[in-house]
Amino acid sequence: MIIDTITIKNYKGIRETSIYFNGGNIIPIVGLNESGKSTILKAISLFYRAIFWDYEKEEPIFEDDTIPRSDKGVFQGDIILEDIVRLTKQEIKDYFTPEEIETYFTKKKKRQKKSISDDQEVLITYTEKYVDDKYKNKSRKSYIINNNKEYPEIPYEVTRTICYLFPNIYYFPDFLFTFPEEVYLSSEDRDSSMRDSDRSTHEKFTESLEQIFMSIHSGQDFKKLFIDKMSSNDPKDENCINNIIATINNHITETFQSSWEKVTGDNNKKVNFTIKQVNKYKKIKINATEDGK
Numbered sequence: 529m530i531i532d533t534i535t536i537k538n539y540k541g542i543r544e545t546s547i548y549f550n551g552g553n554i555i556p557i558v559g560l561n562e563s564g565k566s567t568i569l570k571a572i573s574l575f576y577r578a579i580f581w582d583y584e585k586e587e588p589i590f591e592d593d594t595i596p597r598s599d600k601g602v603f604q605g606d607i608i609l610e611d612i613v614r615l616t617k618q619e620i621k622d623y624f625t626p627e628e629i630e631t632y633f634t635k636k637k638k639r640q641k642k643s644i645s646d647d648q649e650v651l652i653t654y655t656e657k658y659v660d661d662k663y664k665n666k667s668r669k670s671y672i673i674n675n676n677k678e679y680p681e682i683p684y685e686v687t688r689t690i691c692y693l694f695p696n697i698y699y700f701p702d703f704l705f706t707f708p709e710e711v712y713l714s715s716e717d718r719d720s721s722m723r724d725s726d727r728s729t730h731e732k733f734t735e736s737l738e739q740i741f742m743s744i745h746s747g748q749d750f751k752k753l754f755i756d757k758m759s760s761n762d763p764k765d766e767n768c769i770n771n772i773i774a775t776i777n778n779h780i781t782e783t784f785q786s787s788w789e790k791v792t793g794d795n796n797k798k799v800n801f802t803i804k805q806v807n808k809y810k811k812i813k814i815n816a817t818e819d820g821k
Contacts, residue, residue, distance in 0.1 A: 529619060529693045532649065535610040536571045538603070538658075540564075541596050547572075554790065566701065573699030575609045578654035578668060579691045590656055590663065601661060609654045612673065613694070614647045623689050632672055632682060649673040650682070650690055696739075713737070713755050740776055 535546040542564060549555055557565045577589050595603050620633045621644065633648050651671045657664040670687040671679035682690070711733045722730075738750040745753075754772055757765040 529616070529690075529695060530614045531611060531695060532614055533610075533612040534572055534575065535608075536568065537608040537610070538605060539571045539590075539607055539609070540567050540594055542567060542571070569699055570701075571609060573697055575611055575654065576694070576697035578609060579652070579694050589654075589666075595658060595661075604659050605657075607656045607658055611652045613650050613652065613690070615650060615690070615693070617644050617646050619693060620644055620648060623693065624686070628686055628689075632680075632686060651679060652687075652690065652694075711737075714758060737776065740779060741772065744775060744779055 531549055533546055533548050535544070536542050537544045545564075545568065547555065547557075547568065557568060559565050574589055590607055594607060615633070620629060624633065629644060633644055649672075651673055652668070653670070654666070654668050656666045668687070668691075670682045670690055672682060673679055712730050713734050715731075741750045741754065742748070754769060757769055760766070
C-alpha cells in the first residue's frame with residue numbers, strides 16, 4: 529500500500545490543507561516559525577491512531593487544544609483527517625475474498641471480461657463531530673475512488689482489511705529520548721522494581737525488534753523462535769538465535785543505509801547497527817558505529 533494524499537480539516541489552526549506524496553520517498557515541509565509544520569506532522573501521526581482506534585471506547589483521539597482558543601465556544605463542525613491510499617493488484621489478490629474483489633476491486637472494459645484493478649485508490653476518512661465545546665461522536669469510513677467521481681462506501685469488514693495494510697507512521701517531535709544501553713526482551717527478566725517508564729521503553733524496543741523480524745520472516749513466531757530460546761543451553765537454540773541476530777543486524781543496517789543515501793546522496797559513510805547478546809541472551813545491546821568501526 530502506498531499513501532498518495534493526506535488531507536487535514538479543522539485541526540487546531542488548520543482550516544484545510546493537503547499533502548501530496550506523488551510517489552516520493554521524502555517530502556520536505558518548509559515554513560516560517562509557528563507556521564504549522566509541527567501541527568501537520570502531529571495530525572498525520574494521529575491518523576495512524578484513528579485507523580486502529582477502539583471504537584467501543586468513548587475517548588476521542590483529538591486533544592482539548594485541537595480547537596484554537598479563538599474558536600472556543602464558536603466552532604461547530606467536523607474535525608476530519610482524510611487519506612488516499614493505493615492498493616496494488618497483488619495486495620487485492622492476497623488479502624480480499626473473491627466476492628470482495630468482484631464487488632469493489634474489478635473494472636470492466638468494453639468487449640472485455642472484468643479484471644482486477646492495477647492500482648485501486650481508496651479514500652479513508654476519520655471524523656469527530658465537535659458541538660457545544662464537546663466531541664459528540666466519531667466515525668471511520670472508506671470509499672472506492674472511481675473515474676466517474678462516484679465514491680461507493682466500503683463496508684466495515686473490507687475497511688478493516690484495508691486498515692490492516694496501512695503503513696506504519698512514526699512521529700518524533702524531537703530526538704531527545706533515552707536510548708537504552710541494554711534491552712530486556714523477556715518480560716520475566718525485567719526487574720519488578722523497574723519504573724513503569726523504563727518498562728515501557730523495553731517493551732517498545734522489543735516490539736520494534738519483533739516487527740523487524742516479521743518483516744523478514746512473515747508469519748513466523750518471534751517469541752517461539754527467539755525469546756523462548758534465550759535461556760536455553762541447547763547449542764542448536766544458540767545457533768538459531770545467533771543466525772536471527774545476524775539477519776536482523778544486516779537488515780537494519782541495509783535499510784538505514786539505503787534511506788540515508790536517498791537523503792544525502794552520499795554512499796561513502798557506512799553505519800553498522802549491531803545487536804549483541806548479553807548474559808546468555810537475557811538482554812541485548814544495540815550499537816551504531818561508523819564505517820564498521
